[in-house]
Amino acid sequence: MPKITHIHALDGLRGIAALMVMFFHFNWQSFNFSLINKVAVFGQTGVDLFFVLSGFLITRILIFTKENHSNNFFYNFYIRRSLRIFPLYYGFLILVYFVLPLFKIDNTPPLSNQLWYYLYLQNIPATFTDLNLQSSGPGHFWSLAVEEHFYLFWPLLVYFLPSKRLLWASLGIILLALVIRIILLTHNIGVFYFTLCRFDALAMGSLLAYLEYKNDLSIYRKYFVNIGIFSLVLLLITWRFTGGQGLDFIEMLKFTMIALFYLCLVGYLSIEKHQNLIPKIVSNPLLVFTGKISYGLYVFHPLIFGIIGNQNQNFYVCIVTSLFLTYLIAYLSYELYEKNFIKMKRYFEDSKNLTIPKSNEP
Secondary structure: OOOOOOOHHHHHHHHHHHHHHHHHHOOHHHHOOHHHHHHHHHHHHHHHHHHHHHHHHHHHHHHHHHHOOOOOHHHHHHHHHHHHHHHHHHHHHHHHHHHHHHHOOOOOOOHHHHHHHHOOOOHHHHHOHHHOOOOOOOHHHHHHHHHHHHHHHHHHHHHHOOHHHHHHHHHHHHHHHHHHHHHHHHOOOOOOOOHHHHHHHHHHHHHHHHHHHHOOHHHHHHHHHHHHHHHHHHHHHHHHHHOOOOOHHHHHHHHHHHHHHHHHHHHHHHHOOOOOHHHHHHOOHHHHHHHHOHHHHHHHHHHHHHHHHOOOOOHHHHHHHHHHHHHHHHHHHHHHHHHHHHHHHHHHOOOOOOOOOHHHOO
């Protein structure tokens, strides 16, 4: 892996993931769109797409820096991740906990309820509800906790394991997630939010990065196409006949199947030329722009959707206003706030000036 090439289509794919989650969270029930509300459940898998993308992009960077004997491997990685993630994350928590209550929009919860979020442990109370652990904060931040937990341990494995062992490490994590889901479901514990139950999507992305490291991904094209189509058809059939029933065996398998489909999608887009139809659609300027501000879109959209939805507007006013304000605030957040910290990442680059495409850093 002499260098990491920028994969333009993945910028747009990140934008699609953000739009999917926003589509899922829009309050379709209030407007009696029962069919759309049923289809909107697929938007929930945008989180799985984010996971696969993150696993792929982070792992290819980690392998690249390790193979080139980069200085300050851990220090640079964790500082750069912190500069990208923490400012908006903790800034939004301050907004929710302390600023919005001043305008009577929300109440400030007890510090003990906030601590779960400060420590990136908010998905623990959401999983082990029988323990009656009290937490209060943005519900959608559970996925940010899962990603943060991945960032804490995966760089250690990449650095200390021989590169050829990363294949087995990725497969082992996928299997572990499946086993943990089986164990928890047999004890009537939910598996949607728990870190170890959702690591398979991140490991799928890591597996793809390993395949890229070992070979040109184009040799896997037929597998991406065939397995991707098969997994998508299987998911659609499963949704049609078992959707909403909460069957345990479906809960055990579906996250891995969803992640497998997105692995194939990311792999396919990573090798196809821009002039081909699907990469061309995914790489259009609007989706690329959406991907650029996707972190802000993900963070802000439930708050904005909730505020606008409570105004009892008609459907068209509500959806247009919600999308416009979400895009506007996410854009302003990126340009006026996040970018200041992103620029600081240049102080924590490898001394050998290794080329890492910034837009392909999640």
